[in-house]
Amino acid sequence: MRISVVTIFPQMFHAVTDYGVVGRAVENNLVSIEPVDLRSFGQGQYKRLDDRPFGGGPGMVMLAEPIVECIGRLRQKTKDDAPVIYLSPQGKRVDHQDISKFSKMSEMILLCGRYEGIDQRALDIIGAEELSIGDYVISGGELAAMVLIDAVVRQIPGVLGNEQSSSQDSFTDGLLDCIHYTRPKLVAGHEIPAVLLSGDHEAIRYWRLKQSIGRTWLLRPDLLEQKYLNKEQQQALTDFQEEFEKEQA
Ligand SMILES: C[S@@+](CC[C@H](N)C(=O)[O-])C[C@H]1O[C@@H](n2cnc3c(N)ncnc32)[C@H](O)[C@@H]1O
Structure with missing residues (x-):
């Protein structure tokens, strides 16, 4: 399975790729986890990725165009049916059935938001499925993506040895x-x-x-x-x- 993760903090993903069950699965080539630095799709000299919300109000909103471009680039490398999942507190709450379904896929693209979230047009254009890890708000999608990655990877056959089988979980x-x-x-x-x-x-x-x-x-x-x-x-x-x-x- 290949999991691509669109993020402004690619380094954070060492927390899953370098440790424990997921780390071993990466080492054994059962999964590849590829953080994609959204910053490289940013605009102008400073690689800008956010702007103030139309209509006023606090916080910043992630720009649509860099995200559409980044996902478009990833789409060229992935199968048509690879889901794009936007980690969002407004999405459907993830449960075991979702995890089990994703663990059978060969590819998935995860999108991590920051600030107040993402310009809605980007989500409409890329056709993202929104998934939440619970009814509370965290500061960015990265931790949520890591939760999803860990839960999915431990369901991939061969990742857990017999002694650690997830069937009793x-x-x-x-x-x-x-x-x-x-x-x-x-x-x-x-x-x-x-x-x-x-x-x-x-x-x-x-x-x-x-x-x-x-x-x-x-x-x-x-x-x-x-x-x-x-x-x-x-x-x-x-x-x-x-x-x-x-x-x-
Ligand atoms: C500060 S939050 C934005 C929250 C947004 N203003 C709202 O209230 O719906 C920034 C990012 O964190 C991620 N995030 C926050 N809570 C989450 C949750 N419960 N599940 C999944 N992702 C979450 C999303 O990617 C979101 O775009």
Whole structure:
């Protein structure tokens, strides 16, 4: 997969390309991440990229023409169906389904805004899809693009080893992940659930399923509303709820 990122701060992307899971995927040629310096498309001697908003008001707006030109140049190198995604607080909130869809694509172009945002005509001309990382505003699209890149890249087959498979991660099957424990067995008087030391793989599998469904019920009931539970999952939820009620009593 090739991910091109249009930004005024290309250096920021070392934070994803040089570290951790995404860094290894880049090293192993499973993905290439190519920041494109928008400044080189800027206007005049000072490579200007912004101007005051028509109609007045605070802040600056990113110029349409450098963005249209830059995306046009990238489009010549990418397939026609490569999406152009403008990271924007006004876009659709990204979820696991979007990430899964993007991870199957061979190319995508990300566009990072700054200041008050981008002249609307640029977005109309390039046909950008707007995606948000949440209902809050950050200062630029770069961090949002990095969030998207990290989430997409970890879904690309071969990026995570078997030990780290994303198949158990929260949201993958519409549920939250189970809880986890590691050594030592006792921390400040807190023990771990005995079943995890039992060596009984079937009992451990069922306990994890119960935790996963139970925590989804407790913390994200909205997810459960959208999910069909099979017989075993329904039983695991009932067991969790009974244990939970006993603990609360
Ligand atoms: C300061 S913000 C502009 C916010 C804009 N004035 C508004 O209120 O909708 C600058 C840039 O940060 C990025 N950005 C801010 N919040 C975001 C979010 N929640 N998701 C994705 N990108 C975001 C966008 O690229 C945006 O153009």
